[in-house]
Amino acid sequence: MEKQILKILERDARTSPEQIAVRLGATVEEVSEAIKKMEESGIIRHYKTIVDWEKAGKEQVFAFIDVRVSPSRGVGFDDVAKRIYNYPEVHSVYLVSGDYDLRVVVEGKTMREVAFFVAEKLATLEGVLSTRSSFLLKRYKVDGDVFEEAAAEHRLAVTP
Amino acid sequence: MKPISKVVHEIPASGIRRFFDIVSQMKDVVSLGVGEPDFDTPWRITEACIYALEHGHTHYTSNYGLLELRKAIADYFVRTEGLEYNPENQILVTVGVSEGMDLAMRAILNPGDEVIIPEPSFVAYKPCISFAGGVPVVVCSYMENGFAVLPEQIEAAITSKTKAIWLSYPTNPTGAVAPREILQKIVDLACKHDLYIISDEIYDRLTYDGQHTCVPMLPGAYERTILLNGFSKAYAMTGWRIGYAAGNPDIIEAMMKVHQYTMMCAPITAQVAAVEAIKHGYEDSEAMIEEYGQRRRVIVKGLNDAGLKCLMPGGAFYAFPSIKDTGLSSDEFAERLLFEEKVAVVPGSAFGECGEGHIRCSYATSIDKIEMAVERIGRFVSKLK
Structure with a gap:
């Protein structure tokens, strides 16, 4: 149950x-x-609301920052990740496989603000070798929710 | 002009059609009148069809249907029921179960042959029997028996002209599931009197409390049963029109003979989609079935709270509450409910005379709408008192 x-x-x-x-x-x-x-027990962490902030008129930009990390003795991925996720600008952080190691989602008011955050705070962290930024342009589906108006009813109203 | 066919002329117009016409003229109606899933076809199935079309799958298939699909259906029955059908000559892909019913009747009936048919049941059974020159012999199933027909009733209806017994569990419109012992007794009667069994099991996967009983699995049934099934309900594929019949090779060949001259083959688009559905659609359909199972409890509680006595249906996606206490006929109830509270249901009488005193409420609609509908029904019923 x-x-x-x-x-x-x-x-x-x-x-x-x-x-x-x-x-x-x-x-x-x-x-x-x-x-x-x-x-x-923490299986349910907390309850939150999925907001379409764009619709609510809030100016907001998101960027996906791929970060390549060189872990060293005593400074593993977890430590670098922690130094990153403690910034309030950071929306989420994932450890991933592939060319880059961390996928960081950064939130800001303007592209300039986000770009500066990456250049000044992320790129300069010890252990960070390189970064690659992509700005979010449009949300199609978030956490299983499709961000578009529900389709019209295609069914006939009464059928056998 | 000379009159049209007598048989066709004598079939009454569908009781559902009238409601459809009224509802389509109205706005903001919450409809519990829909006999098909509210989910769209799972995307993987639709996408498989688009891909096949782009790659030139636009031709006729074998009259029996794509061998790949028949093999997949055969595998499915081995896997789920331990039931063996040879995909070469024991499975016929049809245009929905609707075509399968028509073919079954035309393949086995001679003029005047009787077919015993429990009601309330799907609106097309009786006309299919009549179109094929047969005579439908109705036996009523009642709420007291959970809407399952009793073997004694079937036995009492058997005459020297009886050719077949038509079963359909889980049932549209009652949601009834027949207990295995009852089905076995009916199969025994069919053996004793050498009758065919038509078993429409389109709602087989939509069984909520325990295992579905697949009629041809019952001892004695396999040889004489035409199993009708399809993809419409379990995979939300109603508009694709794809079903199948399975049975002994002689019957299936006879049905194929009619099918090859009247339909040629089921549309290849839908057959390709059905292959994807039966091979990879299991989880998608399980998720939908789980959702129906939850809605079922919401609607049954809501209807009982509204003052309409309603059994917990074991299958399909219909609740079939009694409206007898209101003093209205099911037609009046449905019509007044529609005009006064904008909720569309189907009068039970549309599914046979013994459906009178009931309404069919489909829960193939979102929980929000179900909650809204039962609230309105409650208001309507309390006004009647």
């Missing part, structure tokens, strides 16, 4: 324990208890 609860909440975190209980054929107490346990 836990996995089913997670799937429901991942899609819509505002689904109430009452609604979940009906869908899964469980009692409200069982569902609330399971959610509480998963919150406490």
Whole structure:
């Protein structure tokens, strides 16, 4: 039941324990208890809202920065990553395979602001060999949500 | 002009058509009247079809259908049921289960042959029997029995003219699943009286509490059963029109004979898509089925809370609550509900006389819409009291 609860909440975190209980054929107490346990154990980290900031009129730019790192004794990927993710400008950081080692998503008000952050803060970090920046131009799908108006109903209204 | 065919003339117009005409004139209707998945076809299936079209798959296929598809269907039955059909001569790919029904009837019936058919059931069964010159003999299934027909009822309906028994579990419109013991007794009757069995199992995958019983798997059934199935419901592929019939080679050859002169073959586009569906679509369809399973509980609770007695359906995506306590006929109920609360349902009487006193509510629609619809139904029912 836990996995089913997670799937429901991942899609819509505002689904109430009452609604979940009906869908899964469980009692409200069982569902609330399971959610509480998963919150406490960190399986559920927190609840947040997916916002289309562009629609909300907020000026905002994102860039994907690929970072090549040379780990050295005592300074591994984790240490470099930590020095990067502590900046509030950094939206997310991933360790990846391939030509580059870290994939960093940086948020800023303008392209200039982001470019300066990369040049001054990221590129100059000890252990960082090189960076490659790509600015985000358009979001099509984020965390499983497609960012476009829902398609019209294609079905006939009443069919056998 | 001379009159049209008597048989066609005597088939009444579909009870659903009238509702469709009214609903299409209205705005902001929440429809629980749709008999098909609300999901679009999983993208991998659609994409496989686009790719095939771009690469020149635009020709006829074998009358039986693409061998690759028949092999994939045969593999599927071995894997899921341990049931063996030879893809060379025991599987016929049809244009939806609808064509399969028509072919089955035309392949086995002589004028005047009777086919026993439990109702409420899908609207096309009776006309298919009549078009083929047969005589439908209706037996009613009731809410008290979970809408499964009883073997005694079937036995009482058997005459010297009976040729076949038509089964369809899980059932549209009731969502009924017949217990294995009941199906076995019906199969035993078919053996005793040497009858064919037509088993429309299009909703087989949409079974929520326990395992689906595949009729040809039952002892005695394999030789005499025409299994009809397809891709519409489990893979959300209604508009592709792709189904299949499986059975003993003599019956399948007879059905193929009709099919080759009237249909030639099912569209290759849909056959290619179906190959992708049956080989790689399992997880996509599991996700949809899980979702239907959750909606089912929401709608059944909502309808019962609204004051309409409703069983928990074991399969398909329909709830079939009783509206008898309201004092309205199912036609009146559905029409007033539509005009007064803008919720479209289908009157149970559209699925046979014994569907009277019920309405069919499809839960192939989003949970938000289901919640909105049952709230409106609740308001409507409380006004009637």
